[in-house]
Amino acid sequence: MPELPEVEVVRAGLAPAAVGSLITAVSVLDERALTRHTPGPADFVARLEGRTFTDAARRGKFLWLPLDSDDSALIAHLGMSGQMLLRSPDAVTERHERIRISIEHPLHGELAIVFADQRTFGSLAVDHLVVDGPTAVPTQVAHIARDPMDPHFDDAGFRVALRRRSSAIKRVLLDQQVISGVGNIYADESLWAARIHPETPASSLSTQSVSRLLAEVRTVLAKALAEGGTSFDAQYVNVNGQAGYFAHSLNAYGRGGQPCPRCGTPIRREAFMNRSSHYCPRCQRRR
DNA sequence: ACGCGCCCCTGACCGC
DNA sequence: TGCGGTCAGGGGCGCG
Structure with missing residues (x-):
């Protein structure tokens, strides 16, 4: 989980x-x-x-x-x-x-x-x-960054960190020393919600885009928490062995080939960091 | 110093 | 039915 x-x-x-x-x-x-x-x-x-x-x-x-x-x-x-x-x-x-x-x-x-x-x-x-x-x-x-639900998370520090990174934004979202708690599912979901292509260089994002992305990260994490997390199979369960419901609310992750809930364009799935990225090629344009 | 590829391990699933 | 290949929510390490 x-x-x-x-x-x-x-x-x-x-x-x-x-x-x-x-x-x-x-x-x-x-x-x-x-x-x-x-x-x-x-x-x-x-x-x-x-x-x-x-x-x-x-x-x-x-x-x-x-x-x-x-x-x-x-x-x-x-x-x-x-x-x-x-x-x-x-x-x-x-x-x-x-x-x-x-x-x-x-x-x-x-x-x-x-x-x-x-x-x-x-x-x-x-x-x-x-x-x-x-x-x-x-x-x-101690080496792990605060997570975005932490009341002491430093939003301004996060914006500065992104400006210094030339790597793809998705890679940076997955870097637990920059922002912790985000993994492959919620990185894809947050980027979809913020309409940002996962390969966009972090340093090229405007302050406004970064703020929007951070807000979407928090929204996605909060919704997933409210629904008990994401469960695809029996591996991901709470302390009583029960699955969460957020898999039904996913917009991009695991939906390769299916229509984007916003515009209907098929969600694209691509290899990324020995994993997969899922994004809408229309809503999330490369800049 | 950093960014990236590879590796750890088990099991489910798919196509042949 | 069996077998091999592929894929999965993680992070750490070593290399360039």
Whole structure:
């Protein structure tokens, strides 16, 4: 569930169960799920068991659960196919279950947080928190730009960053060090909404265009979040295993050959960065 | 320093 | 039915 709306759905779903919960046991079924935790599985378990989650936070596509009594947090990156599922303590092992964290909440009782991940690009880690302006973030997240839903996102700084980049605007939207949380789906959707061709050099966009694009990014992300995120299959689900509805609202992504909802011209699909770009050749002219 | 191509991994789907 | 090729929401790394 990798882009900002899907990760936010997971964060919001975990929060009521995790915050205030005591970690009673941790089992690592597949060490590949700890590639971000270099000290290894034993250290990972030792840093969690007996601790309490105090919050549930997110920046871009990273989410983390801060721990009590020192400045550390359990961090999660879902990669392409990661899931964080809330299960009863006796739930059977998930097909692609990698890590299970057993918790006890003062009101809800015993639960399990299950990290399942088909493609193993996602991973968990325990990391130290560092101060980043008005907030604290794990060290592994410190290099990630604030996301556009962050109240401290710097709109003017974003405009300046784009002016300095000669790369295609879509490439820059996907650069998590410039703006975080946007992935392939929402980059295509935002560019379609702002009527900007994905190959347009970022530096050639007017201030007005950049402002319009940023507004559309926020609109698209907010709508997707309100609809529970985008799910094409069972890989992308909330903490209860339920899919989101935003796939029905997509205007460009995944719609190659189908008519543009605005003008009827067939949406074009092109290879881009080992992925695909979807855009309307009429509404989104190259300049 | 940067921008870009490639790689990590599993499974679904398609055409032969 | 089986097999090989292609494709998928991610990011990191090494090269030029």
